[in-house]
Amino acid sequence: MESFETQSIKGLDYRTGRPIEVEVLDGVIRDIRNIDGSPHLPWLAPGFVDLQVNGFRGVDLNSPPLTSTDVMDITQMLWREGVTAYLPTVITNSDEKIEAAVRAIAESIRKCPALGPTIPGIHLEGPFISPQDGPRGAHHHAYVKAPDWALFERWQKAADGRIRVVTISPEWPNAAEFIARCVSVGVRVAIGHTSASTEQIAEAVRKGASASTHLGNGAHPVLPRHPNYIWDQLAEDDLWSCLIGDGFHLPDSVLKVMMRVKRDKAILVSDMVDLSGLEPGEYKTHIGGDVVLTPEGKLHLKDQPLLLAGSVQTQRQGVWNLQKKQLCGLREAWDMASVRPATYLDLPTKQGLEAGAPADIVVFELRDEDIQIVRTVKQGFVLYEMDSQSIGGNLHG
CATH class of the missing domain: 2.30.40.10 (Urease, subunit C, domain 1)
Known part of the structure; x- marks a missing residue:
């Protein structure tokens, strides 16, 4: 540098x-x-802090073999976007592939300690999520499983202790115990890809769950009017809400309501996949199959244009989208993508632009x-x- x-x-x-x-x-x-x-x-x-990055500009953090060079490349490309800290996000996969991915991320930091401040941790999104269609999203059904502490410890060891956030669904019978154990060792737990009941969500929060992963997405297409797991998470004052602000994952009206309810606990995430930053066109992916990236920045299944195949917009673009549509001003939109996620992770940069x-x-x-x-x-x-x-x-x- x-x-x-x-x-x-x-x-x-x-x-x-x-x-x-x-x-x-x-x-x-x-x-x-x-x-x-x-x-x-x-x-x-302040620099952007992104809690969910699955890939960027052709580098997929979930497509083996992941190398240290891949991690270095994606980090440098994110610097161009104003990102000064991010969590590489490893999603549901086989036990061995998850272990290999987190190990590669940890090895990249050992090889290049300068990466450490930019990568304050890893986000493990799955495999302890809902097995149901809808909430499971694009995560592979064959690898979804109940929370397993011994397995998590194995992955954490491979990651040199760098797994900092875990997304799970509290619908599993042993979820409350797993959440408490994570919190006891300093790992933050987010609720996501869930079909949990009101009682299960409330218990998860009592045990220490502290955030909602891309709230409003990874859900059934049709839900009961009330109660449902989106309302339940919005109503929990102790939960931060991570929101995808690309203009496609959440309608403007939903974004507006969620931001107003959560106020300074609303966080902007990109949840980018590897096609982010590439030219519009048709692509083949290992998860969604044939997909289309539109000039407007929407990624959808080729045969089902109404079904999204991931997010391809950066936090920079999300901030622009929020303030352009007057969902909030520049300061709030930028804080959602910088100061607030830094505060959630308790990073020194949570002070923002201050002496x-x-x-x-x-x-x-x-x-x-x-x-x-x-x-x-x-x-x-x-x-x-x-x-x-x-x-x-x-x-x-």
């Missing part, structure tokens, strides 16, 4: 629109001062139809500079 030699960054504060100068010393924000304005200043905001916080800063421009990332800085180091030939140093060195 290249050191950010100029120890100040000037731009417009994403919270107020006012011109500021951020002083950085030893990787920490030392001071933020108001300055005179300029019509050419870019915007400044004393790590200098994880994104410099960007607001354009008519896009947010353009100009520079991504982490702990005072430049990870990405637009138009630069050197990005994040040589991770493969």
Whole structure:
């Protein structure tokens, strides 16, 4: 990585629109001062923190064999998107393939310690989810199973203890005990891909479940008016709600209601798959088969256009979507993708753009139809500079 030699960054504060100068010393924000304005200043905001990344630009974290080079490549590509921290997400698969995937991620960090701050953990999404069609989503039915603590410990050992979030369904008889054991060792538990009852969700929260994975998705197409597991999770004050903001997974009206109910516990996630960032067209995937990626950024099954085949929009695009449709302002949309997920993981960057916080800063421009990332800085180091030939140093060195 290249050191950010100029120890100040000037731009417009994403919270107020006012011109500021951020002083950085030893990787920490030392001071933020108001300055005179300029019509050419870019915007400044905290780096994005993405709790769900399955793949990006042709790199699939769930398609074996996963290599350390794959993890390094996807990390560098995410820096271009303003992401300064993310959780590689390993989904339902055979026991051996899950073990191989988490081991490859851990090995990549051992080989290149510079990756560590960008990858604060792994998200294990499955296989302890609902076996029912609908809630199971695209996860392979053959590998879905009840929570198994011994198996989880085996995977955690392979991951060098880096599994930080586990998505499960509390409908399994032993789910409450499993949740409590996870929480006791510092692993956060999210409810997702579930058909759990009101009582099972309430018990999961009592045992320490703390979030909902892509709430409103991974569900039956038709639910009872009330009660149902979406309302039940919304009503639990202690649950953070992770939401996909691509404009396709959740209707605008649903996003608006969920954001209003959860307020500062609403989190934006990408849940990107490997086709994210690729050109529109037809593709063949190992999960959905033949799929179509539209110019608008919607990924659907070729033979069933109404069925989504995954998310292909980054957090940057999600933030743009929320504020463009006036579901919220720029500050709230950006906080949903940065400060709030950092707070959920209890990362030092939860302070955001404040004196004393790590200098994880994104410099960007607001354009008519896009947010353009100009520079991504982490702990005072430049990870990405637009138009630069050197990005994040040589991770493969």
